[in-house]
Amino acid sequence: MSVSSHDKKDGPIGVAVIGAGYWGPNLVRNFQASPEFRLRWLCDLDVERARKVLGGYSTVQVSASLDEVLADPEVKAVAIATPAGTHLPVALAALRAGKHVLVEKPLASTYEEGVQLVEEADRRGLTLMCDHTYCYQPAVLRIRELVHAGELGDLHFLDSVRINLGLVQKDIDVVWDLAPHDLSILDFVLPPGIRPIAVAAHGADGIGAGRACVAYLTLELSNGAIAHIHVNWLSPVKIRTAIIGGSKKTLVWDDLNPSQRISIYDRGVDVTAADELGDEERRDLRISYRSGDMVAPALVEREALRTMVDEYARAITTGTPALTDGRSGLRVLEILQAASRSLAEGGTMIKLDEGHMA
Numbered sequence: 358m359s360v361s362s363h364d365k366k367d368g369p370i371g372v373a374v375i376g377a378g379y380w381g382p383n384l385v386r387n388f389q390a391s392p393e394f395r396l397r398w399l400c401d402l403d404v405e406r407a408r409k410v411l412g413g414y415s416t417v418q419v420s421a422s423l424d425e426v427l428a429d430p431e432v433k434a435v436a437i438a439t440p441a442g443t444h445l446p447v448a449l450a451a452l453r454a455g456k457h458v459l460v461e462k463p464l465a466s467t468y469e470e471g472v473q474l475v476e477e478a479d480r481r482g483l484t485l486m487c488d489h490t491y492c493y494q495p496a497v498l499r500i501r502e503l504v505h506a507g508e509l510g511d512l513h514f515l516d517s518v519r520i521n522l523g524l525v526q527k528d529i530d531v532v533w534d535l536a537p538h539d540l541s542i543l544d545f546v547l548p549p550g551i552r553p554i555a556v557a558a559h560g561a562d563g564i565g566a567g568r569a570c571v572a573y574l575t576l577e578l579s580n581g582a583i584a585h586i587h588v589n590w591l592s593p594v595k596i597r598t599a600i601i602g603g604s605k606k607t608l609v610w611d612d613l614n615p616s617q618r619i620s621i622y623d624r625g626v627d628v629t630a631a632d633e634l635g636d637e638e639r640r641d642l643r644i645s646y647r648s649g650d651m652v653a654p655a656l657v658e659r660e661a662l663r664t665m666v667d668e669y670a671r672a673i674t675t676g677t678p679a680l681t682d683g684r685s686g687l688r689v690l691e692i693l694q695a696a697s698r699s700l701a702e703g704g705t706m707i708k709l710d711e712g713h714m715a
Contacts (some may be wrong), residue, residue, distance in 0.1 A: 370457075370673060371431040373398035375423065375447055376438035377407040380461050384436045385410055385417075387662045393670035394434075398426045423447065427454040434673060436488070437461065441529075445470040448485075452477045457484040457673050462537045463693065464686030471690045475683040484672045486679040487686035489541035493664040495656040496610055496618040500601065501546045503621070509603025512551060512582045515543060517599040520589035530568035532558060532696050535588035540689045541681065542599070543576070543584055551580045552688075557706040558696040563591065574696055577706070618656060623649030 372394045374384045381401070388396045398418050401407040407419045420426055426435075427450060434457040437447050444465045451458050458478065464487050465471040478485035491497060503509060517539045526534050543553070555577040560569030570591050576584040597612035602625070609620045625647050665681075672679035695707040 369393060369395040370433050370670060371395055371397045371429070372434045372436060373400060373426045373429070373432045374436050374438065375400045375426070375451075377401035377403065377410045378438065381438040382410045383662055384438055384666075387660070387666045388436070389417075390663065391666050391670065393667065393674075397429065397432055400426045423450060427451060427456065432456060434459070434484075434669070436669075441466050445473065448474050449477060452481055452483055452485070455481065455483070457486075457669075459486045459488055459669050460686070461488040462490075462541065462686070463487075463533070463690055464683060465690065468687065468690045468694050471683070471687045475687060478683055482676070484669070484676075484679065485683035486669055486672060487541075487681045487683060487689075488665060489537075489545065489681040489685065489689075490661050490665055491538045491542055492545040492681050493661040493668065494612075495659055495661075496612065497542055497545065497661075498664075499619060499654060499656060500608060500610060503608065504546050504601065504603075505548055507548075508606065508621075509601060509608060510605030511603060512548065512578070512580060513602045513604060514582055515584040515599065515601050517542075517585070518587045518596050520587060520592035521595035522593055523590040525564075525566050525570060525590050526568075530560065530572070530697075530700075531570050531588050531590050532560065532572045532574070532700070533693060534590075536572070536574060536586055536696070537689055537693065539586045539588070539599075540692050541685065543586075544685050544688050545681065546601070547578070551578055551582070553577065553584070553692060553709055554579050555706050555708045556692055556695045556699060557704050558699040559704040560700050569700060572696075572700070574692075575706075576692070615658070617653045619654050621652045621654065623647065623651070 372388050374381055377399055385399060388394045396417050398420060399407045399411055400420050400423055402421050404419055404421050411417050435451045436459040438461050439447055441463055444460050448458050448460055465474060474485060519535050519539055553576045557575045558572055560572035562570050564570060571589045574586040599610045601608045607622045607625060611618060627647050628643050668679050691709055695709055699705055699707045
């Protein structure tokens with residue numbers, strides 16, 4: 358058996374969760390509910406906090422020592438839910454101990470650190486997966502399916518809004534806090550062969566927090582389409598929407614509308630073929646407007662994190678990359694770093710390295 362795979366006959370995969378803060382308890386709950394895994398450890402510097410997460414009757418072991426957890430031969434995989442600045446040392450230690458690794462977003466603090474993790478996992482034949490949880494929502498999985506199948510036609514634009522009266526972070530700006538969700542979704546749903554090639558970012562700090570609290574990202578895509586992302590900590594209302602426009606149809610995703618998360622509109626602009634453009638009047642005649650039906654596909658509601666945990670098990674068991682593998686995390690990191698540079702330079706368009714996006 359290769360080091361990168363796990364045979365079903367071995368039984369559930371022994372897993373440890375590293376970090377019992379905000380996200381760790383969600384991972385604990387979903388690993389405990391999964392027949393594919395057996396949660397063996399919860400590791401946190403605050404042992405009492407970890408014990409409270411598990412409850413008084415849990416048989417899961419608690420430790421403040423990462424070394425102790427990684428020394429357990431029954432632990433085949435870890436899930437890291439610690440601050441981004443610790444992702445590199447914690448994940449590297451786990452990979453070097455021969456463990457498969459799941460890391461919450463972002464993959465690392467910098468693109469260069471992310472490269473170290475991807476290369477280490479590749480050398481050791483281990484699964485490295487990024488917990489881009491939003492990608493595993495039923496709506497996003499359906500959007501990916503529709504876009505990849507060409508149901509919307511050629512992609513023209515994507516417009517995403519993620520705003521709320523949110524927690525102003527102490528160590529990162531709104532781009533690094535919220536945009537990873539939208540960038541990971543963009544990376545997830547784009548058809549094969551289409552990728553971001555440049556990004557510009559504009560931000561503002563209206564409350565004097567010392568970092569951008571409102572930001573707009575504009576991405577050029579390799580097929581000539583454009584993507585726009587609005588992230589905001591200061592909005593009095595919460596909005597999570599995305600509009601994806603294609604040559605055939607346009608899709609609207611409203612994450613806060615459980616009764617109709619996805620709407621697909623057969624409405625748009627058609628341009629009739631012509632041998633030559635001609636003058637302005639003739640150009641006007643080439644454009645017609647299509648107004649067809651709207652369809653709202655039914656979705657089976659399921660917790661995204663449960664699907665993500667299933668995908669982690671599938672990747673480990675088969676030895677094949679997860680849908681949101683380390684390289685997808687790298688692509689998001691490159692855009693984030695370029696967006697930060699653009700913010701610092703007043704919104705200049707920053708080209709993305711084609712080789713880095715592989």
